[in-house]
Amino acid sequence: MLSLLLGALPGLYLRAEAQDAPPRDSVWTVTLPEEIVVTAARTALKLKDAAIPIRVVREQEIRRRGALRLTDLLADEPGLAVVHGFGGAGIQVQGLDSDYTLILIDGQPLVGRTGGTLDLDRIPVADVERIEIVPGPSSSLYGSEALAGVINIITRPADPKLHVTTGLRRQSFGTQEMRAGVSGGRGPLRLRTSYNLTESDGYDLTPESITLTSPGYESHTLLSSLRIDPETFWTARVQSRWARENQNTLVGVAPETDLTEDARQEDWSLGPELTLRPGSAHRIHARGFASAFRTRSILADTLITSTSRFREGTQRIELQYDFFGSASHAWTAGGGITRDHVTADRIKGRSRDMSNRFVFMQHQWAAYRRIQTTLSARMDAHTEYATRISPKAAVMMRPLDTVTLRVSVGSGFKAPRFQQLYMDFTNPTQGYTVVGASDMAEAMDSLQANGQISALLTDPTRFNAIRPEESTSFQGAVTWEPSLRLGLTTSFFYNHIRDLIDTTPVAVKTNGQNVFSYINLNRIRTRGFVTDLRAEPGRGMEVTAGYQYLDTADLDVLDRIEEGVLFTRENGVDRRITRSDYGGLFSRSRHTVTLGMTWTSTSGTWAATLRGQYRSRYGFADANGNLILDADQEYVPAYSLWHVTAMYQLAPNVRLTAGGRNLFDHTNVVQLPSEPGRQVFAGITVDVHP
Amino acid sequence: MTFPQRIRLLPVLLLFVTTLSACDDSSTSAMDNAVPIVAERVTDLPSDPIIGLVDGRPVGAGLYTFYSLRENRVVAREDSASTQWDVAFRGTTILVNGGTSGPGQGAGLLLDGIFSEITEAPASGFETDSENGPALKTGSGNSWYNYNPATNVVSPIPGRVLVVRTAGGTYAKLSMLSYYRGMPENPTGDMEARYVSFDYILQPDGSRQFAR
Numbered sequence: 023m024l025s026l027l028l029g030a031l032p033g034l035y036l037r038a039e040a041q042d043a044p045p046r047d048s049v050w051t052v053t054l055p056e057e058i059v060v061t062a063a064r065t066a067l068k069l070k071d072a073a074i075p076i077r078v079v080r081e082q083e084i085r086r087r088g089a090l091r092l093t094d095l096l097a098d099e100p101g102l103a104v105v106h107g108f109g110g111a112g113i114q115v116q117g118l119d120s121d122y123t124l125i126l127i128d129g130q131p132l133v134g135r136t137g138g139t140l141d142l143d144r145i146p147v148a149d150v151e152r153i154e155i156v157p158g159p160s161s162s163l164y165g166s167e168a169l170a171g172v173i174n175i176i177t178r179p180a181d182p183k184l185h186v187t188t189g190l191r192r193q194s195f196g197t198q199e200m201r202a203g204v205s206g207g208r209g210p211l212r213l214r215t216s217y218n219l220t221e222s223d224g225y226d227l228t229p230e231s232i233t234l235t236s237p238g239y240e241s242h243t244l245l246s247s248l249r250i251d252p253e254t255f256w257t258a259r260v261q262s263r264w265a266r267e268n269q270n271t272l273v274g275v276a277p278e279t280d281l282t283e284d285a286r287q288e289d290w291s292l293g294p295e296l297t298l299r300p301g302s303a304h305r306i307h308a309r310g311f312a313s314a315f316r317t318r319s320i321l322a323d324t325l326i327t328s329t330s331r332f333r334e335g336t337q338r339i340e341l342q343y344d345f346f347g348s349a350s351h352a353w354t355a356g357g358g359i360t361r362d363h364v365t366a367d368r369i370k371g372r373s374r375d376m377s378n379r380f381v382f383m384q385h386q387w388a389a390y391r392r393i394q395t396t397l398s399a400r401m402d403a404h405t406e407y408a409t410r411i412s413p414k415a416a417v418m419m420r421p422l423d424t425v426t427l428r429v430s431v432g433s434g435f436k437a438p439r440f441q442q443l444y445m446d447f448t449n450p451t452q453g454y455t456v457v458g459a460s461d462m463a464e465a466m467d468s469l470q471a472n473g474q475i476s477a478l479l480t481d482p483t484r485f486n487a488i489r490p491e492e493s494t495s496f497q498g499a500v501t502w503e504p505s506l507r508l509g510l511t512t513s514f515f516y517n518h519i520r521d522l523i524d525t526t527p528v529a530v531k532t533n534g535q536n537v538f539s540y541i542n543l544n545r546i547r548t549r550g551f552v553t554d555l556r557a558e559p560g561r562g563m564e565v566t567a568g569y570q571y572l573d574t575a576d577l578d579v580l581d582r583i584e585e586g587v588l589f590t591r592e593n594g595v596d597r598r599i600t601r602s603d604y605g606g607l608f609s610r611s612r613h614t615v616t617l618g619m620t621w622t623s624t625s626g627t628w629a630a631t632l633r634g635q636y637r638s639r640y641g642f643a644d645a646n647g648n649l650i651l652d653a654d655q656e657y658v659p660a661y662s663l664w665h666v667t668a669m670y671q672l673a674p675n676v677r678l679t680a681g682g683r684n685l686f687d688h689t690n691v692v693q694l695p696s697e698p699g700r701q702v703f704a705g706i707t708v709d710v711h712p
Numbered sequence: 713m714t715f716p717q718r719i720r721l722l723p724v725l726l727l728f729v730t731t732l733s734a735c736d737d738s739s740t741s742a743m744d745n746a747v748p749i750v751a752e753r754v755t756d757l758p759s760d761p762i763i764g765l766v767d768g769r770p771v772g773a774g775l776y777t778f779y780s781l782r783e784n785r786v787v788a789r790e791d792s793a794s795t796q797w798d799v800a801f802r803g804t805t806i807l808v809n810g811g812t813s814g815p816g817q818g819a820g821l822l823l824d825g826i827f828s829e830i831t832e833a834p835a836s837g838f839e840t841d842s843e844n845g846p847a848l849k850t851g852s853g854n855s856w857y858n859y860n861p862a863t864n865v866v867s868p869i870p871g872r873v874l875v876v877r878t879a880g881g882t883y884a885k886l887s888m889l890s891y892y893r894g895m896p897e898n899p900t901g902d903m904e905a906r907y908v909s910f911d912y913i914l915q916p917d918g919s920r921q922f923a924r
Contacts (some may be wrong), residue, residue: 054778527853536854587825589870589871597826645898647870649853
């Protein structure tokens with residue numbers, strides 16, 4: 023089983039190396055059964071040897087928690103917060119928005135961001151074997167988006183023997199999940215494929231209105247992986263994913279007839295990979311990746327139908343070479359080309375292409391037995407914005423056998439989204455216009471030629487040189503593991519992000535409305551610490567506790583407070599804002615607590631978990647006109663959610679799961695419409711080995 | 713048509729008080745000629761309120777409400793070409809009676825500061841309405857308000873003070889209070905909009921001083 027587990031990782035050489043009885047002092051080789059991670063360094067590595075802090079959520083925990091979608095799972099992790107926005111459920115890492123975290127499935131990027139958010143409710147977790155969470159910037163290996171962190175979802179590898187899994191689960195609000203998977207192998211071939219259908223009726227927190235708070239949906243996911251390992255010098259694998267989600271909902275009542283929206287989104291990806299092992303010190307990975315994401319929305323009543331479409335396609339080829347020069351040096355170098363193609367109704371000319379060439383390098387050095395350093399850097403040369411170099415340095419020290427220190431300094435970046443580059447549209451009700459940064463000069467010329475501009479507010483030529491958002495970040499972590507039954511990690515982080523891309527008015531139109539475009543504008547800071555405790559106080563009992571303290575600020579707001587030019591209004595009287603009035607960035611809780619308790623029966627037949635998440639109050643929206651978070655009515659009140667799950671192994675191949683989430687039925691219809699309230703569920707999983 | 717309700721906040725003569733140190737002839741003469749500083753609150757002044765739907769979206773009549781700060785009253789629309797009015801409101805737009813908007817000496821500028829702390833109109837920086845737009849700038853953030861596209865709420869920007877030269881050449885400062893009828897404390901997007909409320913202080917003697 024373990025050899026198979028390793029076999030599915032990008033670093034396929036590891037298995038061979040383990041069999042070759044590696045030199046004792048080598049930190050690059052795997053001495054089973056130590057846990058291997060692949061995300062931290064883009065090559066397989068012992069978890070305890072990773073120079074940067076990394077969290078792993080294991081299969082056993084995933085099963086015990088009874089999670090349905092990825093969102094449920096990540097919400098339990100200390101330092102992560104699920105934030106629901108326009109594009110769905112995103113994940114906030116180190117106080118940074120969800121579009122600053124790269125989400126990978128088996129090392130390949132998950133595609134399809136809507137309004138910057140990758141909806142993690144789209145991802146079923148039944149097939150997930152492990153989740154690796156790397157907080158802090160990893161742009162030095164992964165490029166854009168890996169600014170706040172990388173989350174790599176690793177699916178279960180194929181069994182060599184024929185194995186069929188089926189599962190059924192029912193949950194409140196008419197939610198049900200049906201899944202079926204088959205895996206097996208013959209000779210060097212391993213195949214695994216699984217299908218998941220999740221349906222829901224949606225829910226309604228406002229029965230007095232005719233529309234649902236959250237409409238029902240139907241979501242299909244098909245995952246497949248094929249691996250060929252002739253146990254010689256090469257291995258090949260192909261991973262694929264296809265998913266589709268349909269939503270059909272009543273959105274309003276038009277004068278004549280009901281207005282309905284029929285929304286569909288679909289994505290697929292295909293990732294072939296070939297790994298060559300020309301010698302024990304060399305590994306070559308050739309990877310390809312193709313994906314597409316498309317959405318279609320049809321708004322219709324009996325008279326009018328309006329359709330909007332969006333399509334995004336990505337292709338990438340990449341080569342990576344790992345060289346294990348000696349027991350204490352490992353080199354990784356790679357490069358590739360990514361091409362993106364976007365088609366949307368709001369894009370001028372309807373479609374655009376862009377491409378990115380990149381190279382990266384990494385050097386891991388075990389300087390002494392207790393000190394290890396990792397240096398990495400990546401260069402991204404993009405067709406639409408300035409070339410970017412992202413370096414990172416990390417040091418791990420183990421002064422005592424039970425204490426590990428990890429410190430890293432790095433830089434991350436996030437490329438402008440295609441909306442920020444290309445989307446041109448005029449709001450039909452308000453009459454304002456938004457122009458993508460790439461088209462600014464041209465669009466302004468044409469608006470001026472049509473006599474639509476009454477005044478320029480800024481020089482449009484400034485807008486051509488939009489830059490990626492970039493960060494400088496410091497991370498430090500102390501881990502204390504006095505025994506296998508007790509572990510405590512505290513990590514500190516400081517992220518400084520500049521050139522945040524935001525809209526700014528560039529001209530006033532003759533109708534009095536503004537023309538907006540995107541510009542590198544703000545600077546923000548997030549800092550804080552996360553403490554994470556795991557303990558097994560008694561036989562069959564496991565306790566986890568996490569706490570995050572988070573302090574965020576828009577640095578330009580701090581400057582304006584310092585200058586005394588930012589005001590608030592209290593009881594009709596204006597006064598200057600002070601530092602203590604300022605609540606930082608919206609949607610960030612200062613204090614977040616996660617708690618988990620698991621009891622397992624001695625025989626392993628029973629397991630029960632209780633989990634809780636607490637969020638202190640966080641900013642919802644400005645209410646007093648100064649656009650910053652400062653007044654009490656601008657906050658979402660603090661709340662906590664408690665979930666319970668029980669698991670019973672009825673027979674060696676039959677597992678029952680039941681539980682409830684949000685036991686105390688916390689809802690907040692205005693500020694937290696994504697929380698449906700108390701839900702109960704029950705499910706069965708049957709494994710068949712014919 | 714609803715007429716604005718006027719509340720006389722300070723129906724007082726803010727007399728020029730002679731201080732201990734400044735008790736010379738000129739201040740005495742200023743006191744003799746003292747003209748009372750006017751401090752008023754205007755509430756629920758219609759600012760082109762919604763009169764119906766066109767293509768499903770709400771529209772006003774497109775007409776300005778003309779207001780005299782000097783006389784604290786609405787000026788009839790027929791007198792829009794006169795120097796009777798000082799400011800005019802339509803939606804979030806505010807005109808002054810000067811330049812392209814009227815025959816008066818009107819001008820305006822926006823300041824960031826605390827209303828009570830602005831004791832003097834700036835000596836320079838005034839603009840009049842022109843082809844480039846109103847002197848009191850338009851647009852969310854540039855003007856006196858911020859518009860929240862998520863909630864559709866228009867909120868006055870705290871600390872944004874409008875300084876206006878009236879048609880007659882005297883100076884006034886305004887603080888916008890609300891864009892909604894009845895001045896709700898926490899307005900929502902579905903409330904009756906396009907009714908402005910504001911406080912103002914007018915120095916009728918022609919000087920730029922708003923305080924004693």
